[in-house]
Amino acid sequence: MADDKDVLRDVWFGRIPTCFTLYQEEVTEREADPYYLLLPRVSYLTLVTDKVKKHFQKVMKPEDIGEMWFEYEGTPLKWHYPIGLLFDLHASHTALPWSITVHFKDFPEKDLLHCPSNSVIEAHFMSSIKEADALKHKGQVINEMQKKDHKQLWMGLQNDKFDQFWAINRKLMEYPAEEGGFRYIPFRIYQTVSERPFIQKLFRPITAEGQPHTLIDLLKEVSPFAVSQGGGEKKYQVVIHGIEPMLETPVQWLSEHLSYPDNFLHISVIPISTD
């Protein structure tokens, strides 16, 4: 029987086939071919698109090149969300490959953060990990780590080294056996329709009676509409990493196995299209 470690591997090695096309109004010297790439679900757009940038810059004049940003069907894609989350949230019903439009001008200041270098991504990634650990272990685990361990986490993500990353990350996934789980589950729930970017609350993995909380408990408490039944029909899909875990899945297990490298469970609640 397959074991839980395989889940970690599958999650890590999740890829989204993507077709990058240059925005048609960008000024080019000659026509740019679309660029095809397998994007790691767990990584960040700006971290893995150096090749895309190089590819399109070849056909452009240096003076026309501003900060690169991405858009899908009119929605600017936030680089500080993991790629898998962006896909699940905005494009889960699209045909593959995922078609992303590349822009080099008119940076949407109100929608996106600037990303001048990888160190910005690193800072964002590390602050997420620290926040998650603050929820899980009052920050004790991450604070006891050495600088080189922090670096190893980041390098693992940057270079797509599963073993390198998990050698350290497993320490962040430990918890005292007698407590049966983390202090709080680090999670975020995203909805396309909502005006809030995401919902995040304190939520314990274990009930006061010592029973495990499941995904449905979490949703009922945090985002009740997601599990509301309209006329017996399911109205929303609850998606993590492109799959719909059963609502009976314990959240502690989800947190240990389906968290993104930033140690958060990024849960997308997607309306089921009526057609």
Place this chain on the structure above:
Amino acid sequence: MPGSLLWVIDIYGRVYTLSTAGQIWELCRDGRLEFKRVTATEPCCWGIASDHQVYVYVHSSEVPIRYQEETFENQRWNPVDGFCDRLLPSDRWQWSDITGLVHQPLDSFHLPSEHWEWEADWYVDENIDGDPTEKGGWTYAIDFPATYTKDKKWNSCVRRRRWIRYRRYKSRDTWAKVPSQNAGPLPDPFSDLSVGGWDITEEPMGRLSLWAVSLQGKVWYREGICHHNPEGSSWEEVSTPGEVVQISCGPSDLVWAVMWEGQLLVREGISRENPKGSSWVVVESPSSEVGAVHVSVGVSVVWAVTKDRKVWFRRGINSHNPCGTGWIGMVGEMVMLSVGVNDQVWGISCDDRAICFRQGVTSNELSGKTWRVITAARDDRSQASSANSLASAGCFFSGEVQVPTETSIMSDTGSSSEAEAQQDTDGETAKIRIPKVTSDSFISDLVSDKETKLNRRMLEGAIPEEGPPLEQESSKAAGETATNAACRTSRGPQWSNVDLEEAQVGSDATDSSSLSSVATYNFGLEDQYGVDEHPLWAWVCGGGCVVDAHMPLNWFNSTSALATSLQSMSLSITPAQTAVWRKQIFEQLSERTKREVDSFRHYEQAVEQSVWVKKGNMQWWRDWKPNKWIDVQFALEQFSGAEGNRDGILFIYYMFNDEKKYLHAFINEVTILVPVVSDTKHTFAIYTPERTKQRWPIRLAATTEQEMYDWLTLLSLSCNESQGIQGAPSKHAIWSTTCKGDIFVSEPIPSLEASPYPLPCDQMYWRQIGGHLHLVECGGPGIVWGIGYNHTAWVYSGGYGGGFFQGLSSSNVHPQTDVKNVYIYENQRWNPVTGYSSRGLPTDRFMWSDISGLQECTKTNTKPPSPLWIWVSDWSIDYNSPGGTDREGWQYATDFPATYHGHKTIKDFVRRRRWARKSKISTTGPWLEVPPITLWDITIQPCSSSRSPEEHVSVWGISNKGDVLCRLGVTQQTPEGTSWLHVGTDQPFKSISLGSCNQLWAVARDGSAFYRGSVSPHSPAGDCWYHIPSPARQKLLQVSVGRTSVYAVDENGNLWYRHGLTPSYPQGSSWEHISNNVRKVSVGPLDQVWIIADKVQGSHSLSCGTVCHRLGVQPMDPKGQSWDYGIGGGWDHISVRANSQEAPRISLPLASDKSMNPRGEAPAINGRVVGC
């Protein structure tokens, strides 16, 4: 019976048990009796019931307790009648014991008690020293007494044959009344008993010392309790300097008792030869004011309770000083205490009669840390019935007369009188209502003590304001008067049950003021604290409860069984593995991969795989002479290979004549990584095929243990990846163990058994699996069992990793422990002045040494095998050295080194004896214990074809005692099976092997072979044993059966092949010698033959134990041609019995040419090294 049991009695005399694996007090299965005392060991529990009889409760086991009765039929030849039963007048009896001195006809044998039954009728044993005799079983000799042979010669004038019959102990899982004494002084009823002493000798579990105290204060010892006689044979009185009230016997040589006056007695001189000990030493009570009332001892601890309920711990106890040095007062007030296995301690707290467990007791901190109340729920199936059946009522208050004193002291510190008055009335009314109560003196003491307040209230009327505490003497006297009075008033015969109402009248009449504990039972108790409240306990015994400080117990947090069972459904651990949600996630993830990745594999990866280098400083055992450790730079470079799989290179940078040089090895060439942990260095060895041939690995030492394990984890990860191996071993895997107990597994490829060009066995890749085992056997579809050095049986959990592999490289691993002995030798030489002494000749070996005599090994400088091991016992003389010993453990010889014998002769100038010390390793691995029977050998049927997962797989084992066992219910889903079926034999066995076609072969301890007839899937146990003569003058050691081949190894390292096996005559005809210097053999389902060979050329210190593969084995030539050498040395066991992958058939022209030999030099090597 998973887990072991804690035994307790509640104040009503009901016996409950709590399993270390459970969380519920379970009412003893045989609940007919109420008990006053229980004292437990793992296999059994002794108790004194309310009828004052001693009972023993022997746990059921799949292995029966059976005893072989034997008698000899003797005959003499005369010219007229031939052999007949007319003997000469000077001859022995016609029916006699082995010596001929005792007359014992068949009908003189009787069952020792009602708890035994005969297994079958008498029959003749047709076996002499491992050789089958002629039909009829006669053995011949010239005269009585003489050496008997199986052959009848011209001068054979007498003959005899051995008749045997088995009796079986049948009263298991029930309280069996121990037969009362037939002869000798009849002990008066017992008031206390304590069992222990199972560690005094190395005998298998079952030999026990049982000490008892009678009501008159005498001490008794039960003789003859051993495994095949669980009841013992008789009571022997042990004289004491005074009257004893309570006694405690530890697992080894500690026995302490409490005397009437409050002092303690310590038994001295307890030893292997004399488990009863020789003399008593008095130890004063911990407190000068109050005497001791209770004592409990372990291996090296003594705990006591004084009359004021204070708890004391005795300092400085060891086997040389059983008296210890001083008392330390401990926190907490207890009624009684019980020290169990591993010196763990339980107690019954004074204020609420709860069972407390002493937490944090370790060998370094024997006094532990805190008391923790056990809050298990009670299984109350039969509660209602017993609440009113409190019939037991003795009126003996031996030793309990301290209570008045205590009561009066306590009343000094009395609480508010208002509450007292209230309770007083409650007490009075209740007293009228309840007719009977259990009144074993101790229990009644507890009962009365429980409501001290109430009693006190009652007493305050009677006792004029806190009279001075009574003198010991007078109170004792008063107690005796009361006893007598009470007994007189009771109508029944003395010492029989007494109805308490009457007893009470009697004692009231005598002197209520001095007899508070007896006189003033408060019967309101039951209403106040009874059924619905938590149970009130009267007695606890941890002697059968195996726990240690690190063991997780579920005893402390349960409020109800339901809540805890839900709680134990821990997340992300095993129970969840079968959950639907989990399966669904697996399925969805693989669907996701299909959907999102599989059709887009040709896309470029966003992140290129780059080279990853890890560097470190290490020491390297340099290749050239003089060999020594030199500092080197070590680097592992990993990169993506052409096919996307990872690969890497190892670099060792060293300085040679001030020149920087390096040595490298490709990760894909590494065949095995072997950790070599020692005290001084943290080293590991790296082998490649080339280095396996040279018997010269790359040996590296890391600076710290952690660093070594980090490197090993990383290196094995890269090696596995480069070999394309991940996850658990396959169903065909080849398993092996080293002499250090490490477990290695190799994935066979089909060409491994190809003929004529198999994969050379030095190219096999081995990876380590966590855990510690002595041997591991595989077979069937993925069923693997292991046996530890302590003979514990383990079944493979289907996981991988464990040990030093952490986190991601492990799955389905569990804690595992193993215990083994470390031996050192004490050597002495005889001289005319002092006799044997430790003054040797200048040329002699060390007076304390290892077995070779070359290494000095003293008791103090000898360390456990590696830092992973800890000592768990002290040094003790080993009386079981091969060759036998005298009573002091000595073995004699003419000189060092020589062969030793167990008795002194005139020519013996030197002697030695072996000392053993137990050490223990705690590790993790994919293994689950299969309690409770410990094993000697195991075999799993190899399967040649695919079978359905539900189909049963035959598994046979040999128990540690030599019983042959067949495991039932083993399937792919439940590899651990369900239960053992005992298969009777006339002698203990030591090796067993089951072939693909149900041929079951076994080797008895006397070295003879047996074939079991009619074993089939429908009758897994077969019908009878056929005795197979062993090769001439050889005693067999081990047997292995493949598809059709049968191979055996004898004690002198010879490998034998069984000739002439046919389906109609599966026993075969003769043994053919194949090879020598063989230690183990494993024959697989393709009839492939693998061995562990000794003395393989080229190996250095590790010359023993090399894995070898028989080449040229073909259906027409099952004996093969020659040996191919693989990994070694230091290997101890191999099992190829799961590898049923046939090699792809290659049709070669002239392939059957006789001269065909895969490696030209093989026959030469064969001749030279393994040498036929």
